[in-house]
Amino acid sequence: MKDKKSSKTYTVIVLRVLIGWHFLYEGIVKLYNPEWTAYGYLASAQGPFKPVFNLMLADSVVSMVDAMNMAALIFVGVTLLLGVFERAGALVGIGLLALYYLAHPPFPGLAQINVEGNYWFVNKNLIEMVACMVLLQFPTGHVFGIQALTKYPQIKKKLS
Amino acid sequence: MNWTRRDLLKGLGGLPILGAVWWAGAAKTVGQRKERSEILETLDIQPSLPNTFQGIGGTPIRVGIIGFGIRGEQLCRALGFATKDWIKSMELEVQENPSNKVLEDFYNQERLNVHMAGVCDIFDFRANKALESFASVDNTIRRYADYSEMIQSGEIDAVVIATPDHWHAPMAIEALNHGVHVYVEKPMTHNVQETYDLRDAALNSDAVFAVGHQHRQTLSFKTAEDIIKKGTLGHISLIQTSTNRNDDNGAWNYEILNHANENNINWEQFLGNAPKVPFNANHFFRWRKWWAYGSGLSGDLLTHDYDRLNCVLNMGIPASVMASGGVYTHNDGRNVPDVLQVNMEFPDFYLGSSQRDKKERGMTFCYSATLGNSFNRPTLLMGHDASMELGNRLTIWPDQASSKYKTLLDTGKMNPRIPIYQYDPAINHPDAVSSATSQYFADKGLMWTYVNGKRVDSTFLHMREWLDTIKNGGKVSCGIKEGFEEAISAHMAGISYKLGKKIEWDANKQALEPIEGVDFDEVLLSNEPPRNAFIEVA
Numbered sequence: 108m109k110d111k112k113s114s115k116t117y118t119v120i121v122l123r124v125l126i127g128w129h130f131l132y133e134g135i136v137k138l139y140n141p142e143w144t145a146y147g148y149l150a151s152a153q154g155p156f157k158p159v160f161n162l163m164l165a166d167s168v169v170s171m172v173d174a175m176n177m178a179a180l181i182f183v184g185v186t187l188l189l190g191v192f193e194r195a196g197a198l199v200g201i202g203l204l205a206l207y208y209l210a211h212p213p214f215p216g217l218a219q220i221n222v223e224g225n226y227w228f229v230n231k232n233l234i235e236m237v238a239c240m241v242l243l244q245f246p247t248g249h250v251f252g253i254q255a256l257t258k259y260p261q262i263k264k265k266l267s
Numbered sequence: 268m269n270w271t272r273r274d275l276l277k278g279l280g281g282l283p284i285l286g287a288v289w290w291a292g293a294a295k296t297v298g299q300r301k302e303r304s305e306i307l308e309t310l311d312i313q314p315s316l317p318n319t320f321q322g323i324g325g326t327p328i329r330v331g332i333i334g335f336g337i338r339g340e341q342l343c344r345a346l347g348f349a350t351k352d353w354i355k356s357m358e359l360e361v362q363e364n365p366s367n368k369v370l371e372d373f374y375n376q377e378r379l380n381v382h383m384a385g386v387c388d389i390f391d392f393r394a395n396k397a398l399e400s401f402a403s404v405d406n407t408i409r410r411y412a413d414y415s416e417m418i419q420s421g422e423i424d425a426v427v428i429a430t431p432d433h434w435h436a437p438m439a440i441e442a443l444n445h446g447v448h449v450y451v452e453k454p455m456t457h458n459v460q461e462t463y464d465l466r467d468a469a470l471n472s473d474a475v476f477a478v479g480h481q482h483r484q485t486l487s488f489k490t491a492e493d494i495i496k497k498g499t500l501g502h503i504s505l506i507q508t509s510t511n512r513n514d515d516n517g518a519w520n521y522e523i524l525n526h527a528n529e530n531n532i533n534w535e536q537f538l539g540n541a542p543k544v545p546f547n548a549n550h551f552f553r554w555r556k557w558w559a560y561g562s563g564l565s566g567d568l569l570t571h572d573y574d575r576l577n578c579v580l581n582m583g584i585p586a587s588v589m590a591s592g593g594v595y596t597h598n599d600g601r602n603v604p605d606v607l608q609v610n611m612e613f614p615d616f617y618l619g620s621s622q623r624d625k626k627e628r629g630m631t632f633c634y635s636a637t638l639g640n641s642f643n644r645p646t647l648l649m650g651h652d653a654s655m656e657l658g659n660r661l662t663i664w665p666d667q668a669s670s671k672y673k674t675l676l677d678t679g680k681m682n683p684r685i686p687i688y689q690y691d692p693a694i695n696h697p698d699a700v701s702s703a704t705s706q707y708f709a710d711k712g713l714m715w716t717y718v719n720g721k722r723v724d725s726t727f728l729h730m731r732e733w734l735d736t737i738k739n740g741g742k743v744s745c746g747i748k749e750g751f752e753e754a755i756s757a758h759m760a761g762i763s764y765k766l767g768k769k770i771e772w773d774a775n776k777q778a779l780e781p782i783e784g785v786d787f788d789e790v791l792l793s794n795e796p797p798r799n800a801f802i803e804v805a
Contacts, residue, residue, distance in 0.1 A: 124281065128288050135292030140300065184288070188281040256278035259270070 120247045122238060123187050129235075130200060131184025137177045144173050151220055154212040179203055187242065190252010191266070197243040204236035302680050306687050309675070310499055310663075314490050314690055321739045323380040328448075328734055331385035331423040333414050333438055334430035335393040337521065338452055342427050342479070343397070345726040348383050349373060350400040376727055379734055385423050387411045389533040390551075392526065413536060414438045418445050425475075425737060427730075428452060431560040432567075433541055433792075436461035443472035448737050450730060452479045453574070454566040454757050455750040458788040459779065462754045469747035477733040477743040478750035480574040484728035487661050490690050491579045495618065499663065499688075500650030501671055502620050502627035503580075508572035509644040510564060510636035518597050518605060518638040519555040519567075523548050542794065549600070556601035558761075558792055563603025564636045565590065565760035572634055572646065573611075574745070574753050575657070580618075584752050585611035585632065587771045588759040596639030602794055605638040609760045621652050621671040634760075653687070661690040755779075758791060765790045765797045 137143045146169055152160035163172050179199050186196025213219060213226035222230075248254030257263040330346060332339055340350060357370040383406055386397040394410045401408045411417035414434075418426065418441050425448035428438050436456040439449045443465075455478050456462040469476040482488060494500070512518065529546045537551060541559040544550070554560035555567055562570075576582065592607035616630035635644070648655045652669040656662040665672045667683040675681040729745075736743050759770040759779065770787075771780035779787060 139296035
């Protein structure tokens with residue numbers, strides 16, 4: 108428990124808050140804009156998994172994908188920011204980022220659509236995904252987050 | 268255990284961040300939506316809904332196709348008749364590219380109550396192709412030796428004319444004189460005199476006459492009409508239209524079939540009123556490249572752009588036209604220009620002004636074309652208050668110096684760089700377009716439109732409207748008035764190019780201002796190079 112308050116822990120906490128912030132904002136913007144849809148993003152998917160993403164384009168499927176994507180983004184954002192169920196949040200985050208990465212993979216030979224930088228196999232989605240893996244392995248909710256309150260039996264009971 | 272303040276801070280420190288991010292995201296999105304709806308309320312644009320049709324019941328209309336070339340086949344498909352070859356080639360394309368929906372769209376197309384009863388083509392190969400593909404138990408079809416025989420047979424109610432331009436008017440006039448309904452491709456006529464003759468024939472006939480400007484069915488154009496009527500753009504002083512093509516097909520160098528010869532093509536009949544020349548397969552397959560049979564950029568492609576705007580603005584025939592250009596990209600023996608600029612003047616054009624002193628009046632319609640570059644220059648309507656890009660999609664940008672939107676611009680609710688309105692009926696339907704020329708037409712809204720989000724061939728809608736008018740009465744959207752305006756405007760451009768002179772229209776006399784010593788039709792149809800032969804230099 109000694110390293111609990113070391114600067115490493117605080118760095119991971121900062122990382123967790125920033126990633127949570129990022130996810131939550133993306134989710135909220137979609138939540139308040141009922142016209143938002145992932146249709147264009149899925150329709151323009153590229154690379155080896157293009158057919159899989161194109162399967163999601165059917166009217167009934169795409170509205171479900173939209174809702175699930177929004178809910179997942181908010182879930183990741185809330186868990187990481189509040190430091191509760193953060194491992195579940197990190198896991199969902201890894202899943203989402205893996206999908207984003209595979210839908211528009213920065214592979215040589217594929218056109219990069221709506222991309223602001225230059226990437227070769229590695230892009231920001233991949234890096235953020237690995238950052239979520241770090242969060243998965245170094246939970247910090249017990250230092251900064253609702254998890255820290257579990258030393259109070261009444262909270263522990265509620266969370267378990 | 269009792270709570271300590273420190274523990275609470277550590278435990279719930281994330282909560283204010285969560286609240287802040289949530290608030291920021293919600294405020295931004297809701298704010299943007301509010302601004303947007305405020306702009307939309309100001310604009311009050313009503314996206315157009317498709318026309319309703321009564322349905323074409325009763326005995327099927329007996330249609331004859333005259334000219335079964337590239338366009339003739341397309342028009343037959345719009346009527347529900349595709350050749351076996353086309354279906355086969357489309358099946359192959361779908362195998363290669365499953366997102367190609369052309370064949371699927373064809374099969375899903377509403378069935379029109381049409382009996383494809385006759386074909387007339389001077390090339391045996393093409394006539395036989397129609398017979399082989401369209402003859403069935405439900406559809407008997409006959410080949411006629413020439414159009415007169417077809418029109419006078421009493422077996423045909425309506426003809427579709429998709430021949431070279433120099434045959435449009437003679438055939439249409441004969442059909443109208445015999446009470447046979449006519450759908451003729453653009454340009455409606457090949458010279459000025461024919462334009463008057465055809466108008467007389469149409470006005471004196473009970474038959475329904477329609478010109479093949481199918482984009483009049485495009486919903487975005489109908490919406491554009493609403494936009495302009497409401498003064499969204501302010502006074503329009505300039506319209507910019509263009510043709511940008513850079514491939515063989517786009518330059519009218521169509522495939523020449525090796526087996527075509529004098530034995531299977533009736534060459535005399537092809538020539539008609541054109542100068543007598545020996546059989547020439549190049550002329551036959553690529554007739555659009557010579558004034559004797561075609562009308563070049565001014566009749567072939569300018570007419571699309573002119574009519575697209577005439578359908579939105581109803582601006583009529585220009586007071587004057589100046590054109591210039593040359594054969595610069597395809598020096599292959601053609602005599603129609605492949606680079607052409609046309610300026611049409613409408614000095615009395617006025618749809619209202621948003622400025623206090625109402626000082627605006629008049630507009631120039633500018634058409635700029637090259638067959639040597641395919642960079643997409645959009646059709647732009649440039650008004651004092653906003654600019655509109657017109658195609659299958661509509662986009663409107665406010666002008667930074669607009670009077671109408673001054674308050675919205677000053678308060679930052681509008682930004683000249685951000686469109687205030689976009690109409691895209693295809694937003695959820697990415698299309699597969701096979702060739703560069705198809706893409707050129709698709710971008711202009713000439714190929715298809717969207718009805719309830721479903722892609723529909725606009726030629727189909729245009730022909731359905733014609734058939735519906737035949738059966739149920741009413742008015743076609745591109746009839747003789749619109750066709751007359753289109754043809755005269757195009758011929759003015761052609762004559763101006765040839766003479767290197769301004770050509771003027773006298774609206775009261777309904778005639779071109781004469782130029783001494785010049786026979787306009789002789790000039791227009793001549794195969795001589797422009798300028799040299801026509802006017803004696805004083």
